[in-house]
Every structure is written in C-alpha cells, then in structure tokens.
Amino acid sequence: MQTQPLLRQTKPMNTPVIDQTKLESFVMRAIGDLSASSGGILISLGHKLGLYKALAGAGPLTSQELADRASCAERYVREWLNGQVAGGYVQYHAVSSTYELTPEQAMVLADEDSPVFIPHAWSVQASMWFDEDKAAHAFRSGKGVGWGEHHDRLYCGVAAFYRNAYKGSLVAQWLPALEGVVEKLEAGIEVADVGCGHGHSTLLMARAFPKSRFHGYDVHQPSIQEARGLAAEDGLEGNAEFEVARATDYPDRKYGLICFFDCLHDMGDPVAAAQYAAKVLSPDGTVLLVEPFANDRTEDNISPVARLYYTGSTMLCCPHAVSEGGHMVLGAQAGEARLAEVFRKAGFSHFRCAVKTPFNLVLEARR
Known part of the structure; x- marks a missing residue:
C-alpha cells in the first residue's frame, strides 16, 4: 500500500x-x-x-x-x-x-546652489544607519532620542539640504504668499526663527530684509555656534543673532513674524509651542509654518516622497518629540488638518494653507 x-x-x-x-x-x-x-x-x-x-x-x-x-x-x-x-x-x-x-x-x-541639489541628503541617510541601534532601543523601550544624540553627519546634511530648498522658495514665493508680511519686513519688524538649526533660513531673510531684525533659536548648541559663524561670514551680524532656547522660552520681543521651518512636528508639545508663539506675537503678527507635504489620510500618503518622510519621521522626528515628553507626537506626515487643530487649541482664529508643493505645506496662522 x-x-x-x-x-x-x-x-x-x-x-x-x-x-x-x-x-x-x-x-x-x-x-x-x-x-x-x-x-x-x-x-x-x-x-x-x-x-x-x-x-x-x-x-x-x-x-x-x-x-x-x-x-x-x-x-x-x-x-x-x-x-x-x-x-x-x-x-x-x-x-x-x-x-x-x-x-x-x-x-x-553638481550645482551646490541649485534648489534641487541632492548629494547632501545622503549624509542624513548615513546618520540613520549609524544610529540604528539607538532606534532599535527606542522601539523596544518607548524612550526618545534627542536631536543632539544623533551622529554628526545628520546636522550638516539636514542644514545643507534644506538651505537650497529655502534659498529657491522662501523669499521669492513663500513670504509673498502671506498676507501683508513682505511689506512689514521691508518696513522693519522683529522676526523669530524657531528651531533654526544652522540658521540658513534666518540668514536668507536677514539678507533680503535689512530693516528687520532676525532672531534664530534652537536647542542644539553646536548648531547655534555654526549659525553665528555663518552670520559673521555673511556680514549679517547687524540684523541676525542666534541664541540657544526652546520653543517655549525664547525672549518676548512682540514679533511681527514667527517662523517654524520643518520643526514643529519634531517638538514634544507642539500645542505649547504654538501657545507660546501666540503670547510673544505682536497683535497683528503672523506665524509662518512650513511642514513636509502630507495628505490627511494614511491611504493618501503612498508615494516615494511620503516614504522618505515617514523614514525620517521614524528615525528622527518622533524620537525627538518623545525625548521632549511626547505630549503630542505629530510626526513628519501630520497633514494640514492636524496642524490646524494644533493652532486652534493654541487660540489662533486664522489658519490657512498659503502654498502647497510636492514637498512642503506652507501655512499661515494669526490670532
């Protein structure tokens, strides 16, 4: 058988x-x-x-x-x-x-001044591999990884990559899309650049609007030192200065413009950061919020760009937010609706999308 x-x-x-x-x-x-x-x-x-x-x-x-x-x-x-x-x-x-x-x-x-110059971005990817063990520990423990705990290649890579993107869009497109902001900058106002990193965004604005005074704030001391050096090299110390400060304790100067460039989603308490911005903003002041492009639903964020942002969010953004207490861990794909809710909770009555690109959401908020 x-x-x-x-x-x-x-x-x-x-x-x-x-x-x-x-x-x-x-x-x-x-x-x-x-x-x-x-x-x-x-x-x-x-x-x-x-x-x-x-x-x-x-x-x-x-x-x-x-x-x-x-x-x-x-x-x-x-x-x-x-x-x-x-x-x-x-x-x-x-x-x-x-x-x-x-x-x-x-x-x-090859063109290091081009808005689409890409080689620097690979330093960010390299830093993620160097920090793989830290990420694995964060996954298992639920603890955070602060921005300053990453490999050194991260900071220069991020700063250089975003510098070119901002250089091509910030002064020429994003600021003019805000209601009445360019006119105020030309006349002279106080400006806060919160989470400024190496200060490229701050210095771009300082160069374009010499009558205004720009203040860059960041929690990462080495980045602030680098920003001060760049300001001195560019001869912009007269209207650009940099200080170590958190998003909830930088000096109150009644700013006509407060900027968050690709950083609000990294913060452990974005509502508190927005509330503090409301407190130190002049009565007719504006908040400029630049965030990675994202749709509001997961099923609508299926693309190479979204995948890139989710990777950065997993390895960098969410760990830092958790390290700051993790009251609201937005991640780099927060989307316009969730960001609008943050500012609504912070007491802002006006919130709109001023510019939308394949890579960024440029948002405007006023009290």
Whole structure:
C-alpha cells in the first residue's frame, strides 16, 4: 500500500498560496530599493571627490580624462562611472567610450546652489544607519532620542539640504504668499526663527530684509555656534543673532513674524509651542509654518516622497518629540488638518494653507 509523502501529511492547512508573478514583482521592487540605497554611497563619494563638478559642462569625457580632472585613480573612476550609468545618473556614449553629465543631471548633482541639489541628503541617510541601534532601543523601550544624540553627519546634511530648498522658495514665493508680511519686513519688524538649526533660513531673510531684525533659536548648541559663524561670514551680524532656547522660552520681543521651518512636528508639545508663539506675537503678527507635504489620510500618503518622510519621521522626528515628553507626537506626515487643530487649541482664529508643493505645506496662522 502506497502512502502520501511526509511533506504533504504535515503541511499546515492554512499555508498561503504564493502567486509567483506577484512574488517576482515584489522581489524586484525590493532589489530596486536596495540598488537605490547602495547607490547613495557612490553619489556621496562623487560629490566629495568633485567627480560630478569635473563632469558638469565638460562634454563627453573618458574615464581617464575625468580621473585626471578630479585627481583620482582611473580604475576607481571607471567603476564609479559605470555604476552611475547603470543608475541613470550619467550618460554613456558607447561609440567613443565616453561619459557625460546632462544639464539637468548637473543641477541635481553638481550645482551646490541649485534648489534641487541632492548629494547632501545622503549624509542624513548615513546618520540613520549609524544610529540604528539607538532606534532599535527606542522601539523596544518607548524612550526618545534627542536631536543632539544623533551622529554628526545628520546636522550638516539636514542644514545643507534644506538651505537650497529655502534659498529657491522662501523669499521669492513663500513670504509673498502671506498676507501683508513682505511689506512689514521691508518696513522693519522683529522676526523669530524657531528651531533654526544652522540658521540658513534666518540668514536668507536677514539678507533680503535689512530693516528687520532676525532672531534664530534652537536647542542644539553646536548648531547655534555654526549659525553665528555663518552670520559673521555673511556680514549679517547687524540684523541676525542666534541664541540657544526652546520653543517655549525664547525672549518676548512682540514679533511681527514667527517662523517654524520643518520643526514643529519634531517638538514634544507642539500645542505649547504654538501657545507660546501666540503670547510673544505682536497683535497683528503672523506665524509662518512650513511642514513636509502630507495628505490627511494614511491611504493618501503612498508615494516615494511620503516614504522618505515617514523614514525620517521614524528615525528622527518622533524620537525627538518623545525625548521632549511626547505630549503630542505629530510626526513628519501630520497633514494640514492636524496642524490646524494644533493652532486652534493654541487660540489662533486664522489658519490657512498659503502654498502647497510636492514637498512642503506652507501655512499661515494669526490670532
């Protein structure tokens, strides 16, 4: 008498049926993500070694020509170039065995003043890997990780990445979208930049509006020191100053404008921060709130940008908010409705979205 194979006898009744096509599709998606993340180190190296800058505007170059321009070893440069071609970051001309950076690629990879310059962002990703054990401990314990506890690559990466985005939009688009704010800045008002980091946003405004006085506040002492140095380099010490302070205890100067640039969602008590802003705001003052773009529902936040923001939120934003007590941990994908509720609770009667981009929500609040 024949018996069934042992595997069939012991196979669980609820074993799922695997759709091979779906499996292969998902595996290739995961491999694509792995490929993209591994390419990040080559992008960072290309920036630090000056390879992108040496390619930009030079026309087709051989690997040896690029190596000579960047003072690097040809064999390494050739492998790096082929990796860039494989990822679509550099063009390859097979007939001449040469490599070329298009003007569009140069804007993203070689022009450090471009609003879409990306290499600095990879320092942020690197810092997250360095801090993986801290994140795992936070997950298990429920405790926070303060901003100052992260790897050093985080601070320069964040500051440099946001500097270019703000440089392209803050003075030219975001401030003019607020009701009457540019006119007040031109006449001269006190401005608070809360959570200013290295002070790039503060200094951009100080340069554009010399009659106003700008005050940058942050809890991270090394960032404030860096901001002071940048202000001195730019000759802006006359109308820009920086102090270590929290979002609930910076000096009361009856500000005509209070700014929160990509930071309110990091705070342990955003309602308290908004309440304090209401307290130190002049009667006709405005709050400018810039936050990562997000829709209000999870099912509407399915995109590469949302995934990027959720990652940063998991590793950086939520841990810092928890470290500050975690009264309301908004996360980087809070959305307009939740942010409006924060300001409603803080006593503001006016709240609107002034500008919406694929990357930012620019919001205006008044008492």
